[in-house]
Amino acid sequence: MHRYLALLFLPFVHINFAAAHHAFAADYEPGNNGEVEGVITEVIYKNPHARYYLEVTNDDGEKELWDLQTMNLMMLGRVGWTKDTLQVGDHIKVEGVLGRNNTKRMSISVVTVDDGRVISPQRGIRESSAQLSARGSAEVAGSSAFDSIASNITPGRYELDDTHAYLSFSYSHLGLSNPQIHFADFEASLELNGNDMSQSQVSITIDAASVDSSVPELDDALQGADYFDVANYPEITFRSTAYEETSENSGRLTGDLSVRGITQPVTLDVTINSASMNPLNRREMIGFSATGSFNRSDYGLTAYAPLIGDELTLAVQIEFEKVR
Amino acid sequence: MKFRYFWSLAAAFTLLAGCGQGEPAADGGLLGIPSGTYAVDKSHTYVTFSYFHQGLSYPLLRATGIDGELELDTGALEKSTVSIAVDVDSIRTNLDYFDKELASRKFFHADKFPHITFATHSYTPRNESLGELTGFVTIRGITRPIVLSVVINGAMEHPMLNKPVIGFSASGTLRRSDFGLDRFVPMVADEVEIRIEAEFLRGSNEGSAAAVRISADAIANADPASLQVSAETGAEQ
Numbered sequence: 035m036h037r038y039l040a041l042l043f044l045p046f047v048h049i050n051f052a053a054a055h056h057a058f059a060a061d062y063e064p065g066n067n068g069e070v071e072g073v074i075t076e077v078i079y080k081n082p083h084a085r086y087y088l089e090v091t092n093d094d095g096e097k098e099l100w101d102l103q104t105m106n107l108m109m110l111g112r113v114g115w116t117k118d119t120l121q122v123g124d125h126i127k128v129e130g131v132l133g134r135n136n137t138k139r140m141s142i143s144v145v146t147v148d149d150g151r152v153i154s155p156q157r158g159i160r161e162s163s164a165q166l167s168a169r170g171s172a173e174v175a176g177s178s179a180f181d182s183i184a185s186n187i188t189p190g191r192y193e194l195d196d197t198h199a200y201l202s203f204s205y206s207h208l209g210l211s212n213p214q215i216h217f218a219d220f221e222a223s224l225e226l227n228g229n230d231m232s233q234s235q236v237s238i239t240i241d242a243a244s245v246d247s248s249v250p251e252l253d254d255a256l257q258g259a260d261y262f263d264v265a266n267y268p269e270i271t272f273r274s275t276a277y278e279e280t281s282e283n284s285g286r287l288t289g290d291l292s293v294r295g296i297t298q299p300v301t302l303d304v305t306i307n308s309a310s311m312n313p314l315n316r317r318e319m320i321g322f323s324a325t326g327s328f329n330r331s332d333y334g335l336t337a338y339a340p341l342i343g344d345e346l347t348l349a350v351q352i353e354f355e356k357v358r
Numbered sequence: 359m360k361f362r363y364f365w366s367l368a369a370a371f372t373l374l375a376g377c378g379q380g381e382p383a384a385d386g387g388l389l390g391i392p393s394g395t396y397a398v399d400k401s402h403t404y405v406t407f408s409y410f411h412q413g414l415s416y417p418l419l420r421a422t423g424i425d426g427e428l429e430l431d432t433g434a435l436e437k438s439t440v441s442i443a444v445d446v447d448s449i450r451t452n453l454d455y456f457d458k459e460l461a462s463r464k465f466f467h468a469d470k471f472p473h474i475t476f477a478t479h480s481y482t483p484r485n486e487s488l489g490e491l492t493g494f495v496t497i498r499g500i501t502r503p504i505v506l507s508v509v510i511n512g513a514m515e516h517p518m519l520n521k522p523v524i525g526f527s528a529s530g531t532l533r534r535s536d537f538g539l540d541r542f543v544p545m546v547a548d549e550v551e552i553r554i555e556a557e558f559l560r561g562s563n564e565g566s567a568a569a570v571r572i573s574a575d576a577i578a579n580a581d582p583a584s585l586q587v588s589a590e591t592g593a594e595q
Binding site for chain 1: 403412413453507524525551555
């Protein structure tokens with residue numbers, strides 16, 4: 035507890051209120067990006083997420099209503115995105131992550147407005163070059179100067195803060211709901227090279243028997259021979275093989291995931307949330323969110339697919355501390 | 359229990375071909391299942407919540423003891439209501455000391471306030487599968503409005519249990535300081551995002567009916583001023 039209390043006075047080196055969201059992967063399909071174009075019919079600038087309804091004319095000439103969602107108002111406020119930024123009647127083109135199950139939902143990555151503005155929930159509002167030159171200004175709304183978080187802390191070995199580490203997965207159950215299953219026990223280490231993130235490495239070892247569905251009979255099934263077969267394969271491991279930056283503070287982490295003796299590559303979308311220093315022990319800390327998905331059938335875990343969805347969506351929330 | 363689960367799954371597997379979603383129901387409702395009372399399927403319902411911790415990560419906590427009922431009106435979805443009670447003692451963090459701390463007087467004070475409840479104010483459907491559920495959350499005896507974004511994932515005759523089932527995903531945000539849970543704000547974020555994955559089965563049972571009573575009691579005991587819902591409910595600015 036002393037440590038917990040001391041952290042209250044922690045001076046942050048950096049905070050990046052990125053779009054990291056634990057619930058994201060349940061609604062949207064990371065990696066399945068799309069683009070829609072249409073006219074805004076309704077603006078719902080409210081928490082939990084600002085939303086826009088967009089009337090889109092599909093390939094068959096029919097009108098469809100799309101539900102576009104972005105971040106909460108506090109985060110949008112930080113980049114200068116207000117309730118007036120996008121209005122009913124605006125004709126926009128939106129790139130984003132598509133909803134699961136063809137639900138005509140999208141999580142907004144970038145909006146291009148007919149007037150030339152380009153708007154991002156992370157980067158704020160960039161006006162067209164014509165608009166900027168008209169004002170003789172290169173000003174960009176919101177906080178545009180994002181530094182690389184990882185380059186501002188000491189390279190080297192980091193160990194898991196196991197009091198702030200969560201690893202879960204979900205899947206579609208009969209198309210009705212997406213159960214949220216946890217692994218309670220796992221180890222992880224990070225070899226950080228913030229100046230060349232492609233040289234950083236992460237390793238995770240999960241105690242397969244720690245799988246926790248909150249339903250005892252389902253835990254038995256998950257531990258049993260049809261699924262993780264923990265008696266014969268007590269560990270699930272992930273060893274990174276490559277990291278490709280997609281922005282200063284996000285990237286795609288590819289690694290070898292071994293389940294039940296089968297190893298396959300998987301890719302996680304990683305967001306580096308922030309780094310800071312624990313003032314008590316002077317250890318540097320860095321926190322990540324990551325999501326990804328893979329098909330369990332790739333590992334021979336085929337039982338009851340497709341009634342129980344083949345695709346598993348992973349969600350990782352993890353903090354590391356510098357090893358002295 | 360294990361074997362029953364598997365036998366029912368196996369039965370479902372063989373029935374898969376015969377069970378289409380959205381088959382017309384006797385009362386002709388849009389969802390293909392009848393109107394009426396549905397109880398939480400406790401084996402397929404998850405409530406998780408998350409917050410920004412020190413700017414570093416979003417711990418993913420969960421409550422495992424959830425019960426309640428849905429009064430479904432398939433002909434007029436906006437007339438549907440849902441009532442939920444969550445056992446505070448069932449909140450799990452993966453850390454025993456943190457579980458105990460959350461149950462203590464410092465946070466939820468489980469001895470005095472054993473339940474977190476939700477009661478419906480109104481549901482605004484956008485279409486058959488999307489909508490906004492406005493209701494009241496009661497924590498530590500304090501009641502506040504909340505708006506949940508709802509997705510109706512599916513509704514059908516359950517292929518294993520041979521009764522109608524409906525499944526939802528929903529999410530929303532509340533401020534824990536509104537309920538007196540303000541320790542460590544703002545280093546541990548005030549905003550808490552709630553995620554619900556739920557299935558409801560046709561019928562009612564002792565546990566689900568008790569949860570409905572607990573939810574109703576929370577509303578009956580609430581300060582009337584806290585039951586006002588404005589158009590701006592959920593807005594923060």
